[in-house]
Amino acid sequence: MASDYTYTFFRISQTEQLAASVAQYRKLRLKALSTSPDSFSSTHEIESGFGDKVWEQRLSEKGKETFICAASHIGSGTAEWVGQVTLRGPLTQDEYDLPEESGQPPVDPDAHSEQWQMLSLYNLPEHRGHGLGKRLCLEALRYLELERPASSSLVRLMVKPQNTATVGLYKSLGFEEVGRCTLAEAVMANGDAKLLPEDYATRSEYTTRGGIIMTRIVPGQKGEA
Numbered sequence: 001m002a003s004d005y006t007y008t009f010f011r012i013s014q015t016e017q018l019a020a021s022v023a024q025y026r027k028l029r030l031k032a033l034s035t036s037p038d039s040f041s042s043t044h045e046i047e048s049g050f051g052d053k054v055w056e057q058r059l060s061e062k063g064k065e066t067f068i069c070a071a072s073h074i075g076s077g078t079a080e081w082v083g084q085v086t087l088r089g090p091l092t093q094d095e096y097d098l099p100e101e102s103g104q105p106p107v108d109p110d111a112h113s114e115q116w117q118m119l120s121l122y123n124l125p126e127h128r129g130h131g132l133g134k135r136l137c138l139e140a141l142r143y144l145e146l147e148r149p150a151s152s153s154l155v156r157l158m159v160k161p162q163n164t165a166t167v168g169l170y171k172s173l174g175f176e177e178v179g180r181c182t183l184a185e186a187v188m189a190n191g192d193a194k195l196l197p198e199d200y201a202t203r204s205e206y207t208t209r210g211g212i213i214m215t216r217i218v219p220g221q222k223g224e225a
Contacts, residue, residue, distance in 0.1 A: 005071040007132060008079070009139040012068060014060045022055045024081040025066070032084075032122045039122060039163070041187045042195055064088050064191070067139045069123065069132050083123035085136045087144070087155075088191050089116035095189075096156070103179030104213055107154060112217065114150035118157040119190045121166070133166075137173055144218045153218045158186040158211045167212060175214040182207050 012021050033044035059066065069083035096115045098104045107115065118140065123132045144153045158181050159166055181189070184206040187196055200206040 004074055005127070006074060007082075007130075007135075008070050008072070009135055010068055010070070011139070011143060012059055012066045018056060018059060021059055022052060025059060025068075025084070026050075026055050028068075028081045028084060028122075028124070031124065035125060036122065038160070040120070041183060041190065042192065046195065063090075065140070065143065067136055067143070069127075069136050071127060082127045083132050083136055085121040085133075085140050086119050087116050087140050088119060088189075090114040090150075090153075091117060098179070098181065098185060098213075102181055102185070102209065102213065104156075104181075105178055112150075112152050112154040113220075114144075114148060114153045116144065116153055116155045117189050117191075118155055133169055134173065137169070141173070141216075141218050144220065146221055148220055150220045152220055154215060155218055156189070156213065156215045158189060158213055161210065161212050167214075170214050173216065175216040177212055178215050179213040180209045181211040181213050182209050183211065186211050 012025070030044060030048055033040055033042065033047060037043065058064075065087045067085050067087075068081050070079040071082045072079045093107070093109060093115075096107060096117075118137070121133055121136065123136075141155070144150070144155065155175075157170065157175065159170065161167065184196060184200050187193060187206075196206070197203070
């Protein structure tokens with residue numbers, strides 16, 4: 001099937017053609033939540049109720065950069081968004097820090113001038129198996145390397161251990177396991193604290209330290225100039 005498509009990768013503009021981007025992003029996101037609910041901390045039930053304004057705020061939100069894989073069927077010229085990954089940052093030290101029991105090493109803010117969270121990596125099932133997830137991540141990491149003013153960026157992600165293929169992908173990109181997180185910590189690190197239920201602190205599914213924390217350093221070219 002993939003031989004019938006050409007793929008392009010790009011960062012969503014937060015100002016240009018926002019309405020068109022919102023329509024494509026909402027379609028991709030809701031399909032992802034429907035087909036792979038275990039891959040996300042949010043749910044289709046929650047996000048299908050979002051209005052246009054919420055989706056616009058997501059794409060134009062300061063401190064988030066979203067990268068897209070678009071598939072164009074050869075001969076049709078029509079492009080569909082089929083994959084995405086998001087960077088959140090630069091994070092403040094308070095946003096990045098986790099409790100000591102997480103095992104996450106303390107960060108020297110002088111060693112890494114920016115800290116980022118990578119989240120929401122997803123490809124539609126019919127387009128998997130062709131390296132698109134890796135290329136999406138590389139597009140995001142390239143942005144940090146070439147476009148950000150930092151001398152280096154520390155990139156963190158949190159992933160469920162049962163997602164072995166995804167863990168393997170991240171390791172192939174140079175990410176290393178550094179600790180364990182709770183679901184609540186992952187939701188907050190992704191900037192979605194408002195999605196947590198009021199009683200999350202008393203619920204084991206939110207407080208069990210089962211998620212894998214992985215990090216990678218990205219040297220910056222602009223910061224070296």
